[in-house]
Amino acid sequence: MNVDGALAPAVESILRTARERTPGEDAERISVDARSFSDALADAEENGRVPLIAEVKPTSPTTNGERTDDPVELAETMVENGATALSVLTEPEHFGGSTENLRRIREAVDVPVLRKDFIVREEQLDAVAADLVLLIVRFVDDLEGLLSAAEERGFQVLVEVHDEEELREALDAGATIIGVNNRDLARLEVDLGTFESVAPVVPEDTTLVAESGITTTADVERMCDAGADALLVGSAIMDGDVGENTRRLVNA
Template structure:
C-alpha cells in the first residue's frame, strides 16, 4: 500500500518495497543546481517545447531493454533540443544507477533530474543532481522531505496524480509539480488526469505533464491544458533519440 493506505499494482508494490530497503548516502550532499525554470524559459525563448527527456534502460511497463551507453543517449537527447535530462537511478526494476546519473550530469550542460522512489531523507544523499523527484503518493511526511531536499540545494519536483496529492504538494511549498497521467494502482494512462488537475495549479508553479505522451498531438494537448514542460521517456527511448526529442520539441 502507499502512504494513503491505498492498494498499488503488484509491480509498483515491488518497487516500493525495494525502495524502503535501499540504503542512502553516507554524507550529506550540498548541490549547486542548474535552474530548471530558467532552462524552461530559455527553451520557450528559442521556440522549443520544453521537454525533459528520460534515460530509461527498461521499466515494468515496457518490453525489452536498451543497453546503449547512458552518456551517449543523454548527449543525443540534448542534441535534439532537450531542456533537461531525467535519469533513472532505481536499479532493480528500471536498470538505472547513481553512477550513470553522475556521469551524465558531468557530460551535459542542462539540468538533470534524478528519478527514483525516495522515501527517506538519507536517500537524497546518494548522488548529486539538479532536480530530484519526490512522489507524493509514496512519501509519509512530504513537507519534511521537500525541505530536506531544498536545504541540500536540490530543486524538488513533486509528482502528483490526484487533487488531494496536489494540495499536499502545495502545502509542502512545492513550486515544481509534475502530474503523472499513469495511475499507480492499475498502471493505466489517461491524459485526462493532467487536464483535470492543471486548472487547480497556481500560475507561479512550474507544471510538468508526465507519462503517456507519445505523439505531437499529445504534446499539443498537454500544452493547451497548461503544461510548462513535458517529461517523456518510452516514446523517446524507442528509436533514434535525437530525432524523437526533436519531434516533440517542435510539435
Template sequence: MSAPQAPQPTVLDGIVAGVLEDLAVRQATISEADLRAALADVDPPRDPMPHFRGPGSSVIAEVKRKSPSKGELADIPDPALLASEYAAGGAGAISVLTEQRRFGGSLDDLRAVRAAVDVPVLRKDFIVTEYQLLEARAAGADLALLMAVSLPGARLAQLHDYARELGLTVLLEVHDEDETARAVEVGAELIGVNARNLKTLEVDLDVFGRLAPLIPDDRVKVAESGIFGPQDVERFVGEGARVVLVGEALVRESGSGGPREAVRRMTGITR
C-alpha cells in the first residue's frame, strides 16, 4: 500500500513563506521594544466603524501596484497622492498593500499614505504574527487585515484580540462557511468576504451572497474582489454589504475624474 501523498503547496502557502522570510529580516533589524517605543509618536487610531455603519455604501480604496493573479496593475510612484484622491472622492478608509514580493508594497507606502490623509488606513498584508500587528500600529495603521484561512485554531482569536489591544480595527477576511463561523465566534465586528480563493486565485462572485446570511446583522459586512463599478456595488449592497473593498478597478482608472470620481460613484449606494 503506497503512502499518502503530501498536499501540494498552494499559492497562499508560497506567499506566506515569502512573507515570513522578509519578516525575519525586519525583526533582526528592529526589535519589538523599538516598535513599542515608536507607538508614543503615533496618533491615536482612527475608528472607521461610524462611517461604515452610516447610510449608503462605503468604499475601502486600495493602493495596489500588482497582484499574483493579474501581475502588474499600475505604476504608483506616489501612493500618498493616489490616497489623497481616494479620500477626496469620499473613501471611508484607504487600504495599503505592504507585501513586497507579490504585491510591490511596503510599510513606507503605508507611512506616506498615513501622513497624507485623515481617513483611517488599513494595513493589508499576510499577517500571521503579533510583531506584524505591532509594525502596523507603529507605522500609523488604524486597521489591520487578518485572514482566517492562514490563522488556524486559536491563532485567529489570539491575533484578533492582540490587534484590538493595540487599538486596531480588524478586517477579518473569510472565504467559506467554516471561516465565517470562526470569524463570528471570535467577535469580529468587521467581516470581509473575499470572492477570490487565495489557494487557487479563482474568483466566484456568488460567495458573498452565500456567506453573508451567516454573518449577524450587528456586524459590518465587506465585499472584496470582483468589484469594477457601481453595478457591482449595487449587487453586493443588495446582498447585505455595507462596505466594498476595491483595488484593481481604481488603480487602473483613467477615465473622467480618475480614481476620485470612481470612488464617488461607488459611494452612498443603498438597497
C-alpha cells in the first residue's frame, strides 16, 4: 500500500471503513462469467461512439446532494443513450452504494458492469458478482496477489493509478487495464493534465481509462486525443438529466 503523503480526510475515512468491511460470514467464493470489456470497447469504436463508462453514483464526498432515483432505471437510461459499460458504486457509507444495486443493475443490462469500491482484501471480492472490479494501487498492500485472486474468480480488473510510480507498480503486478485518476487523493483536486502526463508511458497493449474531472465534450476530446481507450464519468452524468448527459458525452 502506497500511502506516502497525506490523504484527504474524506479519503482516510473511506480507507478506514474499507479495511473493516467484510462480505459476511455466509459469503461464498465467487466465479464470474464476465462480459468482455474489450469487446464492448471495440463495438463502441465500430459504431462511432465515445467509449464511455457511465457511473451510477448516488452521492460522493466531492458532490452535493444525493440522487434517490431507482439505480436500475438510471443504469438502463445510460445504456439506452449509448454507454459502453457501467460503473456501479457499492461503497455504502460515503457513496450511498450497495452490492444489491449492482446485482440488480447487472441483471437488467447487457453491457459490462464495473464494481466501484475500495477493495483491500481478497475476501471482499466475494461480496457480489461483476464483470470488472476496481483495485486502487495506493490502497492495496499486495497488488499482485489481489489482482491474481480477482482474475482467478473471472473478474477483469481495472487497476487505478495516479502517477508514473504507481503505473510501474501496476504493470509489474500484471495489470492490463489501467485507469488514470485525474483526482489527487491528497487534496481531492482534479487536473486533466495528470492523464496526459501518464498516458505516454503506458504500453500500447494496455487498455487505458481516463477517470475523474471529465465534464464537457472538450474534456472528452482532450482525453481521447491523449490516448484514452475509455472514459469513466460519474458526476457529469449524474448531475441533471442522465440520458441527455450520457448522450452528449458519447457523441462528443
